[in-house]
Every structure is written in C-alpha cells, then in structure tokens.
Amino acid sequence: MARTTGSDGGRTEAAIRDAAINLMARFGYEAVSMRQLAAEVGVQAAALYRYFPTKEELLFTLMREHMEGLLAAWEAVRPATDDPRAELAAYVRNHIRFHVERRHSTHVSNMELRSLSRDNLTAILRLRTAYEKELRQILRDGTEAGVFDVDDIGLTAIAIIQMITGVIVWFRPDERLSVEEVVETYLAMTMRLTGAEKPGERAHVHANA
Amino acid sequence: MARTTGSDGGRTEAAIRDAAINLMARFGYEAVSMRQLAAEVGVQAAALYRYFPTKEELLFTLMREHMEGLLAAWEAVRPATDDPRAELAAYVRNHIRFHVERRHSTHVSNMELRSLSRDNLTAILRLRTAYEKELRQILRDGTEAGVFDVDDIGLTAIAIIQMITGVIVWFRPDERLSVEEVVETYLAMTMRLTGAEKPGERAHVHANA
C-alpha cells in the first residue's frame, strides 16, 4: 500500500509530536524507537522522516517549543508593576501552572538534555538561562528594595526553580489537591524562602537575645 | 588470549561499578553499551557477565547500594535529641554532603528509575520512601511542638528534598563556594521554609493590620 485514505500531513505531524512527548516522557528518549513511535501514531517508521529529518531533531523541536512556550507564557502574564513581590508571585504561579499543564513535555525537557548534540544543547540552555535570568532580576530588585531578604541571589533562584519544578514529579491533577491549592502552597513557601514581607507588614523577626 | 596476568575479580568488579556510575551519569543508562563500559574498564564485554548477570541488574545494584548508603549515613548522624530543629539541620546537612560527595550515583539513582523492572523499581522506591518518611516525621514533630510552622507536611517534605537535591545539578566542588558554605545556605533556606524559630527566638512576624 501507499498513501492511505484520509491521510493529512498536518494531522500526522501533530500526532507524531503528541505520541513522542508521551512515549519519551514515560520511557525516555533513548528507550523509544522510531518503530515504537510510528506504531503509536499508526504509521510505518519511514513516514516519520517526512516530518522530522532525524530522531534527535524531533527531540530538539519538542524541547525548543517547550522552552519558547514557557518564556512566552511568562511574557504574557508578567505584571505591569514594580512590586517585586507581585512579580515573584506571578512568576511562581505561571511556572507551576505551565508545568502542571504540560507534565510530559516538562519531563522530556528536563531529562533529555544529554541526548542533544552540542549545538542543540546550547540553544536550549540559552532559552533556559534567559528564563532563569528573569527570576534572578526579580530577586535582585526585591532585595535592593528591601522587601526580600536573600543571601545569595543565584543560589536562591536555582533553589526556587528546583523546588517549584518538582511539583510535576508527584502531582497528578485528580488527587486531593487542586492545581490552585498547590500553586498557593508553593507560592507561600517561596515567599517564606525569600524572606518576603507581606504587603502591610513592616518588620522582620527579631531574635530576643 | 584468556585470563590476563594480574587479573583480580575484586578489583575488576570495583572498576566496573566505578566506570558504570561515571558513564551512566554522563550519558544515561540506555545510551551506555556493555561494550563501551567494558572498554572503559579495560576488558572485553563478555567479562562483565562474570560479575553482573544483566545490564539491568548492574544498574539495580548501583541504585540499591546508593539508597542503602544514604539511609545508613542518616542513621549514623541522626542526633540523639528531641529538638526537631537539630534533627532537621542534621538531615539537611547529611543529605547535601552525601549527595555532593556522590554526584554521579545520585544522578543515576534519580534519573534511571524508569529503566528498572517492576520488582526492582518497587525495591528502590521502598528505600526512597523510608528515607523521606524520616523527614516527614521530623516536620510533624516540629509542627506539633510548635517550633515549625508547616501547612502541608507531605508537600513540604517533597519540596525540601527537591530543593536540597538540586544542589548536585549545578554545584561543582572547585567553585567559589565550598561544600560547607552551600550546606549552610541551603540549611538557612530550609529553616525559613519551615518557619523554624531560631533557638532563643520567641515570636513570629506579625502583620501590622
């Protein structure tokens, strides 16, 4: 046989992306074969090469779009304020919501960096760095304004991202907690971590020596 | 050729473990072939099978010993006190020190769970759960004693472990920060996260409404 009835390039490509994200999130990039992926899509392996030149290019496309989507989502919700607390809250909320909604592609983007060629890796890391830089800037602004109490900005930024990305390891949308409850709990922990004063709050804790 | 001069089973097995941890941490379990591993050790691939029956059993052994080592290290340093703050501090310090010292096996243990068979996975997760349970107990004790202010114990425990394990992603021992500096910074963040009162401290922050 050859071209099948009702076949459509756009739909097939979307199906490939979808299946690839699911399979690679579950079994890992290396463990998923092009034949397995094709079977999931419902085509022969050769058909995949009409849409992606190599397996790695497929992975790279998925990761790049994930990172670009994350940055775009942040740009879209970034508040027009100069209160670092509001900015930090928006950052954390966006991060968790975005990642919970896209657990599988987050998993792939976080776990499969080592399967990229040098150039592709560099491109992804550049996007990641740009995203983390936003958080560092918020922490710096807040520290200078005196509303955060952060010792090491770079270290704190990494710790926060690590913590709030960890949600996707355990969170499943149908459990006792809703997404919004989780978001607020993590936000509260983040605020504590940065020593953020709540709006209306004036003083830090003082030890009674 | 066959048996080589000076060959020794004990040394070869140790060399296999060592090379396996390094290679698998760098390239991932699936991406490392038995031939590549053998070449790193300096033997033929067939020789590996004298020490480990399958590739997966080798992985499982490495992961099991890592987790057992982590639990053993904690048992060894667990303080004989009922102050949850001291216990939490000991837990965090031990966790970071252990993981920084064993970056590669930590990486393997965290990343390669999906390459295990069901039974082997269950065994590793059992160890992991036992380890996390220790932290939850500390948080629970501290919350009941009123020295911690934790909203959701399970969620906080996961967030803390995620945060303090994240050290190995970026920390390299020869940089501007020493291990002990990093340990203390993360400890401070953990204490803030849990709302821990410092010894000698009496009150929490109060909002000025």
Next chain:
DNA sequence: GAATTAATTGAACGTTCGTTTTATTATTTT
C-alpha cells in the same frame, strides 16, 4: 480526465545491541 503533488508503505541497508558459548590462560590448591 490528465498531470502533478502529497502521503505513505514495504523492503532493505549496514550497524550496534545485550547476551551466550567455547576455548584459553593465570592463579590457587592439593
């Protein structure tokens, strides 16, 4: 309705994979 383009199949390519088998040599035991 003929020509063109899009989408896919089926077979095949050479390579590498984890693993097994058999033979061979070094070392230890008797």
Next chain:
DNA sequence: AAAATAATAAAACGAACGTTCAATTAATTC
C-alpha cells in the same frame, strides 16, 4: 607438578536500531 578453579578473550547469536529508497496510491491542480 598435577588438578582444580578463577578470570578473561574471541567469536558468534538473533534481534533491534536509525535511516534510506523505490514503488504506490490519494488528493489536488490544471
């Protein structure tokens, strides 16, 4: 020094891998 055992090499197994190529059919254009 002979016998037994430990440690390895060398070669081979069938299966699976990513990828390519030629053929074929569906849909679209002219």
